[in-house]
Structures are given as C-alpha cells and as structure tokens.
Amino acid sequence: MEKEQIRKYGLELGVDAVGFVALEDYKSPKSPDPKSYLPKAKSIVVLAHRMIDGALDSKNPRFNIAGRMAVMDTSKSHLYLMARFIEGRTGKKTSPVLSSYPLDMEAPTLGLVGDISLRHAAVASGLGVFGRHNLVIHPRFGSRLSFTGLLTELPLASDEPLKEDLCNNCGLCVEACPGKALEAEGRTEELKCLKASQPFGIPGLYGYLRKFIGKTPEEQQAILKDPKLMSLYQASFIGFQYTCFNCIAVCPIGEMC
Ligand code: B12
Ligand code: SF4
Ligand code: SF4
Numbered sequence: 001m002e003k004e005q006i007r008k009y010g011l012e013l014g015v016d017a018v019g020f021v022a023l024e025d026y027k028s029p030k031s032p033d034p035k036s037y038l039p040k041a042k043s044i045v046v047l048a049h050r051m052i053d054g055a056l057d058s059k060n061p062r063f064n065i066a067g068r069m070a071v072m073d074t075s076k077s078h079l080y081l082m083a084r085f086i087e088g089r090t091g092k093k094t095s096p097v098l099s100s101y102p103l104d105m106e107a108p109t110l111g112l113v114g115d116i117s118l119r120h121a122a123v124a125s126g127l128g129v130f131g132r133h134n135l136v137i138h139p140r141f142g143s144r145l146s147f148t149g150l151l152t153e154l155p156l157a158s159d160e161p162l163k164e165d166l167c168n169n170c171g172l173c174v175e176a177c178p179g180k181a182l183e184a185e186g187r188t189e190e191l192k193c194l195k196a197s198q199p200f201g202i203p204g205l206y207g208y209l210r211k212f213i214g215k216t217p218e219e220q221q222a223i224l225k226d227p228k229l230m231s232l233y234q235a236s237f238i239g240f241q242y243t244c245f246n247c248i249a250v251c252p253i254g255e256m257c
Contacts, residue, residue: 001090003156009085010047013078016141017048019125025158026124028117030109034151037115038095043156044116044149045082046125049075051144051248053257061243068146068242072099075148083150090154097149101240111202112190118147126159131167132174133247134188139166142254143247166253176246197244200228200235208232 003020010018021044023034034041055067079096086094097118103111119136122128128136128145135143139162174182179196181189195203211223223229235241 001086001154003159006045006082006086006156010045010078010082013081014074015047015078015082016050016145017127017138019046019048019122019127019159020044020156021046021121021125022156022158026116026121028120030113031117031120032113032115034116038093038151038153040093040153041095041151042153043158044097044121044125044151045086045156046118046121046127047075047078047082047148047150048122048127048138048141048145049078049148050141051146053144056144056245056249061241064243064245065238065241068245069238071146075099075146079148079150086150086152086154092153094150094152094154097151099146099148116149116151118149121149122147124158124161126161129162129164129166131251131253132169132171132185133182133251134186135247135251137166137251137253139164140255142166143251144254168253170252172250172252173247176250178244178246182247193244197242198240199243200231200241204228205232 007018023042023044026034026044034044049071051071052067055063058064076098079098083094083096086092097116100114103114105111119130122136123130128138131137131143133143136145136147137143138145177196179192181192181196194201198204208228212220215223
C-alpha cells in the first residue's frame with residue numbers, strides 16, 4: 001500500500017496532516033523500543049490534529065480542557081478507522097498510539113515517558129521541528145497541534161524531515177510559563193510543569209491526602225468539605241485535566257483559524 005493512499009484517507013477523515021517515519025529513523029533516547037510492543041513493527045504513521053483556537057485562548061480552564069478532550073476523542077476515532085483501513089487492505093498489524101494516556105506509571109519513568117514519543121516521531125516524519133518550548137512547531141499550524149500515531153508492520157519510507165528552524169526565539173513561551181518549567185534550554189522541567197498545569201493531578205492528590213495525616217476527626221471533616229476534593233473527584237473520571245496551555249497559546253508561529 002502506498003503512503004499517499006494512507007495520507008489521502010486520513011485527510012479525507014479530517015486529520016490535518018499525516019507523516020510517516022520508518023522505524024530506523026525514529027530516535028527517542030528515553031523511549032522504549034517499539035518492537036517490544038509490536039515485534040514486526042516497521043514504521044509509524046503520525047497524525048496531527050489542529051487544536052481549537054477558541055478553546056485554547058479562553059481564560060476559562062474548563063473551555064481549555066474541553067478543547068483538548070475534543071481533539072483527543074476525535075483523534076482516537078481517526079486512529080481506529082485508519083488502523084482498520086491499513087490492516088484491512090494489507091493484513092499488516094497496526095497498533096494505535098493515543099495522544100497521551102495511558103502511560104507507564106512504574107519506575108523509572110513514573111508517567112513521564114510515552115510508549116512512543118510522538119514529538120520525536122513527528123519531527124522525524126517531517127511534520128515539524130522542536131521549538132524553544134520543546135514542543136513541535138508545524139510550518140502551517142504552529143504549536144497548536146495534537147499528535148497521535150499508528151505503529152505498523154507495514155514498511156513505509158520516512159517523509160523528508162524539515163530543514164528550517166521555525167522558532168524565532170522570541171522567548172514568549174518561557175516568559176508565559178507559570179511554573180518556570182522552561183528556563184533551561186532544550187529541557188522541560190516536568191515536575192514544575194505538572195505542578196502548574198495539573199492542579200488536580202497526582203501532586204494535587206498527594207497534597208490533599210497529606211493534609212489528613214495527623215489531623216483530628218473534626219479537622220478531617222473540615223478538609224472533606226474542601227471544594228478541591230470535588231475537583232479531584234471530577235478529574236478522576238474525566239482524566240488528566242490541564243489548566244495551563246500557555247506555552248502553546250502564546251507562540252506566534254503559524255496560522256490562527
Ligand atoms: C509525559 C508527557 C508530558 C509530561 C512530561 C513532558 C516531557 N518532558 O516529555 C508533562 C506532564 C510535563 C507534559 C506537559 C505538557 N505536554 Co505533554 N506529553 C507527554 C507524553 C505523554 C510523553 C512525552 C515523552 O515521552 N517524553 C519523554 C521523552 C520523549 O522526552 P525527552 O527525550 O526528555 O525530550 C524532551 C527534551 O529533551 C526536548 N527535546 C528532545 N529533543 C529535542 C530537540 C530539540 C532541538 C529541542 C529544542 C528539544 C528537544 O523535548 C522533550 C521535552 O522535555 C506526550 C505524548 C507522547 N506519547 O509523546 C505528550 C505531549 C508531548 N504533550 C503535549 C503537550 C501539548 C503538553 C503540554 C502543553 C500540556 C497541555 N496543556 O496539553 C505541556 C507542555 C510541556 C512542554 N512545553 O514541554 C503534546 C505536544 C504537542 C506538540 N505540539 O508538540 C504531546 C505530544 C501530546 C499530544 N498528543 O499532542 N507532557
Ligand atoms: S503547560 Fe504551562 S506550566 Fe507546562 S511548560 Fe507549558 S506554560 Fe509551563
Ligand atoms: S513562543 Fe517564541 S521562543 Fe517560544 S517556541 Fe514559539 S517562537 Fe519559539
């Protein structure tokens with residue numbers, strides 16, 4: 001099956017951009033070997049979906065996360081359809097790589113490394129380049145993209161990587177980061193980002209639970225009335241809830257809607 005048939009099918013479904021990387025060109029030093037999940041894997045098809053500008057730029061965190069959830073759900077459906085398309089026409093096993101979760105929460109990576117690094121796959125498939133914010137910038141859509149992928153046994157040649165540097169080094173992303181997670185070039189300080197962008201994630205849950213230790217039953221009753229508990233409960237069934245998208249939102253590269 002030709003790459004262009006897969007790309008055409010994806011674009012017809014509503015995927016914004018499709019890229020291809022042969023496994024030998026995918027290099028993500030911290031990530032596991034993709035063959036440990038799919039022994040005969042040969043390549044990765046990378047799908048890029050544009051984020052929704054209104055949701056991203058809203059000052060209401062529920063609108064921000066609603067936009068991200070909509071992208072995640074849509075891209076998940078597209079992965080299913082594209083996996084069926086490839087498997088049905090070629091008989092080659094194809095495995096979806098979701099946008100973020102589930103993640104391996106065990107040591108040593110503790111939920112900080114994906115099974116496939118979609119940024120490294122996106123860069124190697126010519127969909128974009130790393131910017132100062134350590135996110136991938138696409139020539140047309142800028143940083144406002146979510147990535148998913150398909151690990152497949154189908155051998156597909158890599159698309160040509162981009163040569164130009166799209167980041168203008170304006171530093172807006174570094175300034176706008178509430179967690180000061182982008183101070184060191186080429187590295188995101190994960191825990192600082194997590195603390196600032198996921199108040200109802202694991203550090204938030206630990207913080208809440210820690211408040212209980214050594215407290216009297218009356219104090220514990222009062223802690224149970226903290227509205228933060230409701231937000232933690234909500235996050236537990238919605239999934240991870242980011243309240244910060246600043247490094248994406250302030251980046252001036254690319255088109256708006
Ligand atoms: C775990 C994770 C996180 C963790 C850890 C981040 C991290 N250090 O990788 C936390 C929770 C902190 C996080 C935060 C965010 N994430 Co996140 N995250 C992931 C996830 C699930 C896995 C990433 C991974 O495997 N990292 C570990 C390895 C691969 O990273 P690494 O080798 O250390 O590489 C790092 C640096 O060395 C640097 N780097 C590597 N090579 C190069 C080369 C150059 C030239 C440069 C400049 C930098 C650079 O980039 C990496 C960033 O630290 C991916 C989805 C996926 N499966 O890929 C999404 C993903 C990377 N996240 C994404 C986003 C959008 C975010 C947030 C904006 C949160 C939000 N509101 O949505 C922030 C942005 C943080 C930032 N500016 O870096 C998007 C990125 C989209 C894009 N346009 O690039 C992804 C791809 C999810 C998706 N499907 O779209 N994330
Ligand atoms: S998501 Fe927010 S806290 Fe995390 S790196 Fe980007 S701007 Fe900083
Ligand atoms: S905001 Fe400026 S420095 Fe940051 S990634 Fe975008 S162009 Fe580069």
